[in-house]
Amino acid sequence: MQAMNSEELLAFLAAVGHAQRLRIITELATGTLYVSELARRLGVSRPLLYMHLERLEKAGLVIGRLELSDDGKALKYFELAPFDVQLNVDTILTAARLDGADAQRDGSGEAGKHSPKGTPQ
Amino acid sequence: MQAMNSEELLAFLAAVGHAQRLRIITELATGTLYVSELARRLGVSRPLLYMHLERLEKAGLVIGRLELSDDGKALKYFELAPFDVQLNVDTILTAARLDGADAQRDGSGEAGKHSPKGTPQ
DNA sequence: TTCACCTGTCAGTCTCAACTTACACATGAA
DNA sequence: TTCATGTGTAAGTTGAGACTGACAGGTGAA
Numbered sequence: 001m002q003a004m005n006s007e008e009l010l011a012f013l014a015a016v017g018h019a020q021r022l023r024i025i026t027e028l029a030t031g032t033l034y035v036s037e038l039a040r041r042l043g044v045s046r047p048l049l050y051m052h053l054e055r056l057e058k059a060g061l062v063i064g065r066l067e068l069s070d071d072g073k074a075l076k077y078f079e080l081a082p083f084d085v086q087l088n089v090d091t092i093l094t095a096a097r098l099d100g101a102d103a104q105r106d107g108s109g110e111a112g113k114h115s116p117k118g119t120p121q
Numbered sequence: 122m123q124a125m126n127s128e129e130l131l132a133f134l135a136a137v138g139h140a141q142r143l144r145i146i147t148e149l150a151t152g153t154l155y156v157s158e159l160a161r162r163l164g165v166s167r168p169l170l171y172m173h174l175e176r177l178e179k180a181g182l183v184i185g186r187l188e189l190s191d192d193g194k195a196l197k198y199f200e201l202a203p204f205d206v207q208l209n210v211d212t213i214l215t216a217a218r219l220d221g222a223d224a225q226r227d228g229s230g231e232a233g234k235h236s237p238k239g240t241p242q
Numbered sequence: 243t244t245c246a247c248c249t250g251t252c253a254g255t256c257t258c259a260a261c262t263t264a265c266a267c268a269t270g271a272a
Numbered sequence: 273t274t275c276a277t278g279t280g281t282a283a284g285t286t287g288a289g290a291c292t293g294a295c296a297g298g299t300g301a302a
Contacts, residue, residue: 006140006143009143010138010139010140013138014259016134016213017134018131020260022127022130022131022213022217025213026214026217029210029214034278034279035278035279036277036278036279045261045262046279046280047262047264047280050279050281051259051261055259069278071270071277072269072270073268073270073277073278073279074268074269075278076278076279076280082209082210083208083209083210084207084209085207085209086205086206086207086208087137087204087206087207087208088205089146089203089204092137092143092146092147092150093147093150095143096143096147135289139289141290155248155249156248157247157248157249166291166292166293167248167249167250168250168251168291168293168294169290169292171249171250171251172289173290176289187249190248190299192300193300194247194248194249194298194299194300195298195299196248197248197249
């Protein structure tokens with residue numbers, strides 16, 4: 001998995017760092033499931049599960065797609081997306097460094113003055 | 122870094138998964154600092170920084186120790202603890218599996234007799 | 243004494259994610 | 273029609289974490 005900036009890293013960590021969502025991941029690891037079925041298995045209300053799945057999807061941890069069953073019902077299936085993030089000091093420093101690079105690319109925010117290269121201090 | 126159960130994993134993720142705390146880690150990566158100095162650098166109130174450092178320390182990401190400076194002032198220094206956690210589906214499944222093992226070891230809760238041997242599965 | 247540093251903690255407020263309840267809307271089967 | 277199944281969303285409540293401000297205590301130096 002490629003390097004992330006702080007924002008992406010935080011989104012990822014926030015997504016995974018929740019007991020319910022860990023359970024969701026564990027459950028989806030056994031195979032693809034549609035929302036209502038997953039809600040039943042986990043003993044969670046469907047709207048709540050929706051919120052969690054939305055969060056996981058935004059962070060790229062799960063993928064959802066709407067399918068028609070044989071009897072014409074619409075089922076929203078979710079499956080696990082492959083992910084693998086190494087978390088150590090280097091990862092975090094890299095994320096911070098990417099933030100700076102992003103800001104520079106965008107050109108906005110800090111009016112250029114900021115030391116263009118090298119770390120201050 | 123050795124395998125963690127869900128509780129430890131969540132504590133770790135919650136500790137790292139916060140913008141301010143990422144900045145703290147980034148700052149401490151440059152070297153050991155005492156609280157007031159760190160607060161100044163980050164532009165954060167000291168009580169707030171305390172809370173964050175406490176959280177980081179509980180999760181084992183930083184280590185704090187009180188030192189006497191030459192002029193007799195007490196300074197609370199914090200340094201980064203080495204950490205390295207791989208985050209993928211396997212990590213999470215392993216954590217879930219450890220939870221079960223922990224519960225069995227503790228013996229309570231599940232009126233489980235003592236299961237004679239081995240890990241279920 | 244007063245000042246400028248530091249540590250440590252408490253009592254609040256505020257904000258937001260988490261969670262509940264309820265609705266509108268489909269389908270197929272009884 | 274009614275029931276059981278599903279999706280999708282829009283309210284509300286709540287609870288925990290984040291954050292502020294103020295305090296009590298210590299030191300050494302002016």
